[in-house]
Amino acid sequence: xxxxxxxxxxxxxxxxxxxxxxxxxxxxxxxxxxxxxxxxxxxxxxxxxxxxxxxxxxxxxxxxxxxxxxxxxxxxxxxxxxxxxxxxxxxxxxxxxxxxxxxxxxxxxxxxxxxxxxxxxxxxxxxxxxxxxxxxxxxxxxxxxxxxxxxxxxxxxxxxxxxxxxxxxxxxxxxxxxxxxxxxxxxxxxxxxxxxxxxxxxxxxxxxxxxxxxxxxxxxxxxxxxxxxxxxxxxxxxxxxxxxxxxxxxxxxxxxxxxxxxxxxxxxxxxxxxxxxxxxxxxxxxxxxxxxxxxxxxxxxxxxxxxxxxxxxxxxxxxxxx
Ligand code: AQP
Numbered sequence: 001x002x003x004x005x006x007x008x009x010x011x012x013x014x015x016x017x018x019x020x021x022x023x024x025x026x027x028x029x030x031x032x033x034x035x036x037x038x039x040x041x042x043x044x045x046x047x048x049x050x051x052x053x054x055x056x057x058x059x060x061x062x063x064x065x066x067x068x069x070x071x072x073x074x075x076x077x078x079x080x081x082x083x084x085x086x087x088x089x090x091x092x093x094x095x096x097x098x099x100x101x102x103x104x105x106x107x108x109x110x111x112x113x114x115x116x117x118x119x120x121x122x123x124x125x126x127x128x129x130x131x132x133x134x135x136x137x138x139x140x141x142x143x144x145x146x147x148x149x150x151x152x153x154x155x156x157x158x159x160x161x162x163x164x165x166x167x168x169x170x171x172x173x174x175x176x177x178x179x180x181x182x183x184x185x186x187x188x189x190x191x192x193x194x195x196x197x198x199x200x201x202x203x204x205x206x207x208x209x210x211x212x213x214x215x216x217x218x219x220x221x222x223x224x225x226x227x228x229x230x231x232x233x234x235x236x237x238x239x240x241x242x243x244x245x246x247x248x249x250x251x252x253x254x255x256x257x258x259x260x261x262x263x264x265x266x267x268x269x270x271x272x273x274x275x276x277x278x279x280x281x282x283x284x285x286x287x288x289x290x291x292x293x294x295x296x297x298x299x300x301x302x303x304x305x306x307x308x309x310x311x312x313x314x315x316x317x318x319x320x321x322x
Pocket of ligand 1 (some may be wrong): 006007015016017018019020021047141142143144145146179180181182183192195196232234268
């Protein structure tokens with residue numbers, strides 16, 4: 001199957017990004033044709049620092065590689081280096097209903113945070129549809145928060161196919177049962193998010209001291225019992241979930257293993273996360289900028305070739321000269 005997924009370069013990669021998206025990529029690349037993208041054009045819709053962006057892109061590629069994405073198996077590239085993404089986004093915007101864009105949860109949430117809302121924020125899901133459809137992708141591994149955008153991508157594909165003839169498959173979202181929604185350490189009823197305060201997420205490259213401090217000060221609920229109950233005990237349930245995902249133990253097993261109260265459990269979780277993330281830190285330090293640039297250049301060539309093939313077909317169908 002053709003698989004596409006992307007992550008924005010700005011901010012830190014956190015446990016939510018890893019457990020929701022990247023961990024799936026590593027499994028999928030064993031058997032499928034995978035493209036993994038740094039979606040830098042998406043990052044422009046929020047406040048960002050142009051001077052820091054190039055470094056953030058290199059850091060994200062290093063993070064992909066350190067977490068186990070293998071450039072021998074997967075194509076890794078930067079969105080803005082394949083200009084067909086922006087071109088296709090424009091073409092797809094002509095079949096996308098504005099009403100659908102306005103009802104997107106992410107748009108509603110993020111537009112509240114901006115004084116003057118930019119059109120890019122509204123059109124974000126059209127660019128995301130272009131990213132996916134440009135490669136005729138069939139499967140998109142994402143966290144739960146992106147499912148609504150995926151549903152809109154399917155609608156856009158359907159509308160295009162109806163108007164111009166069968167061109168795009170309708171891609172499916174792939175979420176994991178447990179990792180799909182990792183919650184904030186400080187407000188466990190909200191998802192873990194890089195745009196919240198640093199104490200609300202663990203970054204993949206936090207130092208052991210930082211990891212320990214963040215987990216020990218994570219919000220928990222009243223009581224002391226280690227019991228999974230999303231409604232009554234969202235804080236401890238989130239931590240149990242993270243423990244279960246990193247240890248490969250069932251939730252019930254984790255509940256049974258810990259009966260000494262929250263502090264003891266948090267300490268064990270901090271140790272586990274530090275231990276599991278240690279190889280990522282080491283591998284990232286070993287990667288050179290040259291290695292990363294070579295991987296990106298290979299990725300760009302491969303993605304560009306495929307993108308041009310699709311654009312040729314689309315333009316012909318739309319009556320545009322190629
Ligand atoms: N908390 C989460 N739990 C599970 N999966 C998550 N993802 C993000 N947060 C969680 C998944 O990670 C992938 C890439 O996300 P992104 O960084 O490109 O954008 P995002 O979803 O907007 O991530 P953030 O951290 O929440 O960013 P801001 O703060 O800018 O909104 C996606 O597959 C996403 O589902």
